[in-house]
Amino acid sequence: MSVPVNMGVVLLCHENLQMAARIARIWAEGGAKVAIHVDAKSPETEIDQMKTSLSDLPDIRFSRRIRCGWGRFSLIEATQHAASLLLEEFPDCTHVYLASGSCLPLRPISELAAFLALSPDRDYIESVDANEVAWVIGGLNKERFTMYFPFDWRKRRKLFDSCVNLQRRLGIRRRLPRGLTPHLGSQWWCLTARTLRAILDDPRRWEYDRYFRRSWIPDESYFQTLARRHSNRIESRSLTFSRFDHRGRPYRAYDDHIPILEESNCFVARKIWPGATRLLEHFPRPAKPDPDPSPPQPAHIERLIARALSRRVLGRPGLYMQSRFPRKDAENGKTSAPYALFQGLTDIFPDFETWLAEHLSGDVHGHLLGPEKVEFAGRPEIGPGALSCSAEIRDYDTQRFLAALIRVTEKMQIFQFSPRDNQSLNWFMATDPNATLFVVTGAWNLPLLETGMPFDDVRRITAMLQRTEMAQLEILNSVWVKARVQLWEFNDFIARPQAILEKALGQIDPNAKPITSLPPTRDTTGLAEHLQRLRNSGLHPRLTGDQPITKASHILTRNEI
Amino acid sequence: MQGLKHLPLPARLRRRAERQWLIARAINRRRALTPVSDRTDQIRKRDILAFVTQRNERVRLPYFLEYYRNLGVRHFLFVDNASTDGSAEYLKTQTDVSLWRTRASYKQSRFGMDWLGWLLFRYGHNHWCLTVDPDEFLIYPHCDTRPLTALTDWLSDSGHRSFPAMLLDMYPKGNLDDETYREGQNPFEIACWFDPANYSIRKNNYLGNLWVQGGPRTRAFFPYNPQSGPALNKIPLVRWNRRFTYYSSTHMLLPRSLNQVFDEDGGEMASGCLLHAKFLSTFAKKSTEELDRGQHYGNSQEYRAYHAGLQQGVRLWCNESRRFRDWRQLEDLGLISSGNWP
Numbered sequence: 001m002s003v004p005v006n007m008g009v010v011l012l013c014h015e016n017l018q019m020a021a022r023i024a025r026i027w028a029e030g031g032a033k034v035a036i037h038v039d040a041k042s043p044e045t046e047i048d049q050m051k052t053s054l055s056d057l058p059d060i061r062f063s064r065r066i067r068c069g070w071g072r073f074s075l076i077e078a079t080q081h082a083a084s085l086l087l088e089e090f091p092d093c094t095h096v097y098l099a100s101g102s103c104l105p106l107r108p109i110s111e112l113a114a115f116l117a118l119s120p121d122r123d124y125i126e127s128v129d130a131n132e133v134a135w136v137i138g139g140l141n142k143e144r145f146t147m148y149f150p151f152d153w154r155k156r157r158k159l160f161d162s163c164v165n166l167q168r169r170l171g172i173r174r175r176l177p178r179g180l181t182p183h184l185g186s187q188w189w190c191l192t193a194r195t196l197r198a199i200l201d202d203p204r205r206w207e208y209d210r211y212f213r214r215s216w217i218p219d220e221s222y223f224q225t226l227a228r229r230h231s232n233r234i235e236s237r238s239l240t241f242s243r244f245d246h247r248g249r250p251y252r253a254y255d256d257h258i259p260i261l262e263e264s265n266c267f268v269a270r271k272i273w274p275g276a277t278r279l280l281e282h283f284p285r286p287a288k289p290d291p292d293p294s295p296p297q298p299a300h301i302e303r304l305i306a307r308a309l310s311r312r313v314l315g316r317p318g319l320y321m322q323s324r325f326p327r328k329d330a331e332n333g334k335t336s337a338p339y340a341l342f343q344g345l346t347d348i349f350p351d352f353e354t355w356l357a358e359h360l361s362g363d364v365h366g367h368l369l370g371p372e373k374v375e376f377a378g379r380p381e382i383g384p385g386a387l388s389c390s391a392e393i394r395d396y397d398t399q400r401f402l403a404a405l406i407r408v409t410e411k412m413q414i415f416q417f418s419p420r421d422n423q424s425l426n427w428f429m430a431t432d433p434n435a436t437l438f439v440v441t442g443a444w445n446l447p448l449l450e451t452g453m454p455f456d457d458v459r460r461i462t463a464m465l466q467r468t469e470m471a472q473l474e475i476l477n478s479v480w481v482k483a484r485v486q487l488w489e490f491n492d493f494i495a496r497p498q499a500i501l502e503k504a505l506g507q508i509d510p511n512a513k514p515i516t517s518l519p520p521t522r523d524t525t526g527l528a529e530h531l532q533r534l535r536n537s538g539l540h541p542r543l544t545g546d547q548p549i550t551k552a553s554h555i556l557t558r559n560e561i
Numbered sequence: 562m563q564g565l566k567h568l569p570l571p572a573r574l575r576r577r578a579e580r581q582w583l584i585a586r587a588i589n590r591r592r593a594l595t596p597v598s599d600r601t602d603q604i605r606k607r608d609i610l611a612f613v614t615q616r617n618e619r620v621r622l623p624y625f626l627e628y629y630r631n632l633g634v635r636h637f638l639f640v641d642n643a644s645t646d647g648s649a650e651y652l653k654t655q656t657d658v659s660l661w662r663t664r665a666s667y668k669q670s671r672f673g674m675d676w677l678g679w680l681l682f683r684y685g686h687n688h689w690c691l692t693v694d695p696d697e698f699l700i701y702p703h704c705d706t707r708p709l710t711a712l713t714d715w716l717s718d719s720g721h722r723s724f725p726a727m728l729l730d731m732y733p734k735g736n737l738d739d740e741t742y743r744e745g746q747n748p749f750e751i752a753c754w755f756d757p758a759n760y761s762i763r764k765n766n767y768l769g770n771l772w773v774q775g776g777p778r779t780r781a782f783f784p785y786n787p788q789s790g791p792a793l794n795k796i797p798l799v800r801w802n803r804r805f806t807y808y809s810s811t812h813m814l815l816p817r818s819l820n821q822v823f824d825e826d827g828g829e830m831a832s833g834c835l836l837h838a839k840f841l842s843t844f845a846k847k848s849t850e851e852l853d854r855g856q857h858y859g860n861s862q863e864y865r866a867y868h869a870g871l872q873q874g875v876r877l878w879c880n881e882s883r884r885f886r887d888w889r890q891l892e893d894l895g896l897i898s899s900g901n902w903p
Contacts, residue, residue: 245901249719256706273711304903312901315829319895320762322727322794323823323832325771332827385758386881388780396774396787397761407895408758 005113005120007032008093008193010082012075013050013101014039014068016274020101021050026284028057030109033093035086036101037078040065061089069152071217073209079219084200087193094120097190098223103240103270104280108287112239112267115293116190123195123231126185126238127224135184136220136248140164144216145182146173153216174214177207183228187219188240188270191227198230199223241266241298243305246313251305255279260304266296318407318434320400334428335406339413340436340508341429344443346416348494348522353377353416355519360509362412368405369398369421384409391422398424406434414508419444419468426475435483437476438504441469442490442543446522449530459537469543490544494524576768580815583806586671587678594640594661594676598653601638601684608635609709611691612680614673615641617850618695619648620843623745625695626655632699633708634691638684640676642667667856674807685801689713692797692811693835696748699726699797700888701833702899715902716831717800723814724798725822726833728791729755729896730776731885732840732877741842748838754882755836756780757894761787770794770813770820777877782866791863795835796822831900834891845871 009027011034013020020036028034034057038047054060063082068074083096095116105112116122128135130142140147147167151159166172176182191199202208208226212218227234241264243251252271253261255278261269262285272279315324317333326332345352346367357364357377363384366375374394376383383389385408387401394401402425406413429435444465448458476485486504493500498515505512531541568576604610611634615622626637637658641649642665652660663676670676681690691709693699701712701724716724731752733740740751760775771794779790795811799819806815813820824830848871851857852864883890891897 247719251903252715252718254703254707254711256703273714275708275710275714308899308901308903311829311898312824313828315824315827316895319829321760321823321829321832321895321898322725322762322771322773323830323898323900324828325762325764325823325825326827327825330825330827380880382780382879382881384881386756386777386780386879387759388784390780390784390787392785393759393761393775393779393783393787397763400761404758404760 004094005117006090006092006094007109007113007116008086008090008096009034010079010086010096010098011036011101012068012078012082012098013037014042016102017042017046017050019274019280021053022280023099023101023104024054024060025057026105027099027109028054028059030105030284030287031113032097032109033059033061033086033090035061035063035082035089037063037082038065039078040067059090061085069154071153071219073213073215073218075219076209076212076222079223080200083196087197087200093193095190095192096196097239097268098188099240099268100188100270102272102274103188103242103268104272105268105284106241106261107265107267108284108291110287110291111293114291115267115295118293119233121192121194122233122235123189123191123227124235124237124239125189125191125224125227127183127228127234127236128185130182130184130221140216141184142182143168144184144221145176147216148172148174148214149216150214174211177204177211179229180208180225181228182221183224184221185224185236186238186240186242188238188242188268189223189227190239191223192231195227195231199226202226202230239266239296240268240270241296241301242270243302245309251308253279257301258282260301264296264298264301265294266298318403320403329431333434334432335403335434337406337412338434338436339406339415340438341415341417342438343417344440344490345438347418347443347446348440348490348497349519350522351519356414359505359513359515360412360414361511362414362509363409365413365415367418367421368402368415369394369417369425371420371422374401375416395422395424398422399428402428412509419465419472423468423472426472429483430475430478430485431480431482433482436508437483437485438508439476439486440488440490440493441473442541443493444469445490445527445531445541445544446524449526450523455533455537459534459539462534462541463539466539466541466543473543494521497521576815576817579808580804580806583678583808583815584682584804587675587682587806590665590670590675591679591683593663593665593670594679595663597641597649597660597662598658600656600659601636603657604636604684604688607688609633609689609691609713610635610685611637611693612677612685613637613639613693613695614667614677615639615644615648615695616667617644617646617648617847619644619646619651620742620744621695621748621838622648622651624747625698626658627745628698629691630657632704633710638680640673640680642673667854672810672857674810678806681801681805681807682803686803688801689716690799690801692799692807696838697728697797697835698749698838699833699835700729700891700897701726702831702888702892702897702902704833704888712902713798713800716798719901721822721831722800722802723796723819723822724831724833725794725796726798726835727760727773727896728776728793728795728837729834729891730778730793730837730839730877731755732777732882734878734882736874736876737840737844737871738842748841749836749885751842752838752840753885754878755885757881757883757896760793760896765813768808768813768815768820769817770796771823777882778863778867781875781877782863782870789862796820797835798833829898829900831902832897834888834897836885840877 009032063085066078134141153160212222250271252273255276314332318336363377365377374389502515639660641662652658733752756776763772765772773794774790783790797811848864848867855861
């Protein structure tokens with residue numbers, strides 16, 4: 001605390017002058033000298049009101065009024081006028097803070113002064129090299145410096161855009177004034193009076209001004225670039241807390257942000273929703289007898305904003321709702337959590353579901369996609385998330401059914417599948433990294449042995465199921481598969497079921513109980529004869545493994561068995 | 562955002578013709594409305610307005626008005642469709658309500674949308690307009706700490722002109738008539754349960770909106786033909802312009818860019834819920850009455866199904882029902898989203 005800090009503030013106001021007057025009072029009563037610039041577009045009556053309401057404060061000056069256009073050089077001119085006025089009228093100012101009439105000081109001004117006094121020759125201005133870092137979100141970055149911008153973006157959007165496109169096509173490039181490196185950063189800064197004077201009194205200022213007059217949003221580049229020329233003690237951060245979303249729109253603060261803003265320890269915040277009366281009354285915090293010079297720590301509020309942004313841009317995986325309905329393959333997670341599917345096992349072991357439930361910790365369902373009804377674990381009429389067991393409701397939107405079930409439950413979802421079930425999710429599951437598909441092909445032949453139906457019917461059903469499973473295998477063997485897929489032919493599986501199941505269960509759930517016994521197997525006697533009979537009738541059974549199957553067998557080698 | 566520019570010219574012209582037809586129809590039907598108390602001169606620039614049709618909802622109105630006044634609705638524009646229970650008289654005494662009365666057919670005025678279409682055209686221009694039924698209560702992110710104007714300001718700033726709010730059916734735990742709804746009571750003290758995750762969604766390519774169905778009504782009354790279940794997607798809050806029109810109830814609008822309230826690239830846009838307090842003790846009487854009048858959508862088949870269900874003592878509550886807590890619970894469940902509005 002060697003040098004006393006004399007704060008000066010340049011306040012840019014253009015709307016809501018009532019609030020601006022309040023802010024000016026906060027600064028002035030906190031001991032800062034204030035130079036106010038009011039946009040020439042604001043109505044005369046409001047300005048008079050503002051002037052009278054501030055007339056009791058001696059350290060407030062109003063600078064010459066200029067018509068300001070958003071993103072134009074007029075903003076810089078206004079700042080220059082006000083800053084010169086401030087430095088002329090109050091030559092003992094050591095620091096100048098640029099703020100707007102809607103920037104709300106959160107901490108007492110004395111604490112800001114105490115903070116600045118810690119290293120009094122430092123310039124707090126965010127200044128990022130435009131050649132190296134894309135600082136701008138949702139807008140032009142480097143091109144701000146290399147193109148001409150004669151048109152107003154707000155009023156002449158089309159002309160603006162075509163002008164940019166034309167310059168891109170013609171390859172027009174402006175040359176920067178010699179010795180300048182383009183820098184970008186937040187438009188709100190706090191410079192030492194020495195640096196600011198150097199910028200304002202620079203002998204080449206007319207040259208820089210002429211250049212920036214035709215550049216785009218100079219309020220985010222003029223001082224940021226010139227400060228680099230005149231100061232070597234730049235601390236590249238803004239003391240005003242303000243964040244923009246992915247479209248370049250500022251976030252706003254509301255009443256419910258009071259605790260988090262207070263905790264952030266920031267000096268000044270922007271933007272405040274004008275209706276947040278409680279917040280506007282709460283801040284700035286009253287000055288304490290000995291000011292706390294600790295720096296801002298906005299980590300918490302940054303996290304809140306980052307979360308909102310990621311929700312807006314990426315969304316929550318596996319969620320489909322009224323305001324999030326990703327098109328195919330843009331889902332950022334088709335489902336929200338891992339799940340597993342066993343195909344053909346219930347045909348080999350009729351009791352497989354119960355047996356599996358004893359070994360795994362997840363929810364083991366029956367045939368969720370079964371033709372008659374949704375077989376939730378325990379067979380309730382209404383399953384998790386109040387999903388109906390009606391097959392019609394499920395088939396009306398299968399994808400939402402599965403995604404909702406997985407999202408609303410806490411444990412892993414495990415269910416049975418077969419070619420008899422609804423096949424509409426085959427692509428969805430095969431391309432979902434959350435899915436583990438464990439498939440024994442051709443197992444559906446076994447229950448057909450016991451039906452006692454006329455052979456013609458059995459043959460027809462066999463043909464149908466085989467066609468379905470072949471179509472499914474084509475999907476599972478495609479190059480687009482993202483799921484973990486394990487395929488076994490019936491014969492290979494039945495040769496050593498325990499080893500294979502052990503491996504599969506271990507993959508799904510590392511804490512799976514070790515397998516001591518298998519559930520009772522369905523009777524396989526007569527299968528060979530049955531298959532031969534099918535063959536004799538002209539139908540070629542292909543999935544049980546009697547015949548070499550090209551497609552499935554290369555999977556076998558992949559599984560290393 | 563995609564869609565609009567890629568539509569071929571004839572398709573765009575067709576939608577435009579349809580939109581103009583609907584607006585012209587609404588203007589034409591203005592003669593069906595007789596003003597009872599016209600306080601529209603109270604409406605100030607930037608006020609949020611509510612547009613409501615009602616019939617025999619006397620017992621619900623006090624809480625309804627109180628709820629939306631607290632949110633920040635500044636003026637209510639009611640159309641009373643031949644009520645006989647004194648609700649018109651009640652509304653007449655409210656100082657922030659303008660009331661029109663009509664005896665015309667609800668069904669032939671596109672379920673009241675022609676009447677409201679005219680009022681929206683006449684009074685809604687450049688206002689944020691909320692079009693709801695007396696049994697629908699808007700919940701939006703942060704609604705416990707921020708008024709509706711905070712939401713509409715933010716929507717305007719972010720360049721949005723419409724805000725979606727899905728209909729969430731609320732129901733009591735026991736039978737509907739176990740607990741009688743008293744006037745002025747918060748209906749969600751009784752009907753505080755809802756279905757968390759059984760909604761189906763598909764996209765309607767003609768208007769670019771989503772078609773949300775499901776919920777307790779579909780599971781209890783339409784288990785074998787879910788496609789006839791009621792549509793739950795709604796866009797009740799719109800920064801109105803004379804050129805806009807609701808297409809079918811408040812489910813979707815024309816021009817179709819207003820229906821782009823969802824993200825298709827994986828992100829979440831902000832959305833809310835309309836808590837639907839239909840299933841109260843008043844429901845049995847209402848459904849009998851509405852069935853007799855036959856004035857509802859699709860030959861009143863919904864009411865037919867409810868009536869049949871009620872006769873068999875269908876209960877909507879099940880083990881998986883959730884008890885309503887606040888908007889954060891709905892957001893965690895993925896029914897609403899705060900999008901980019903932290």
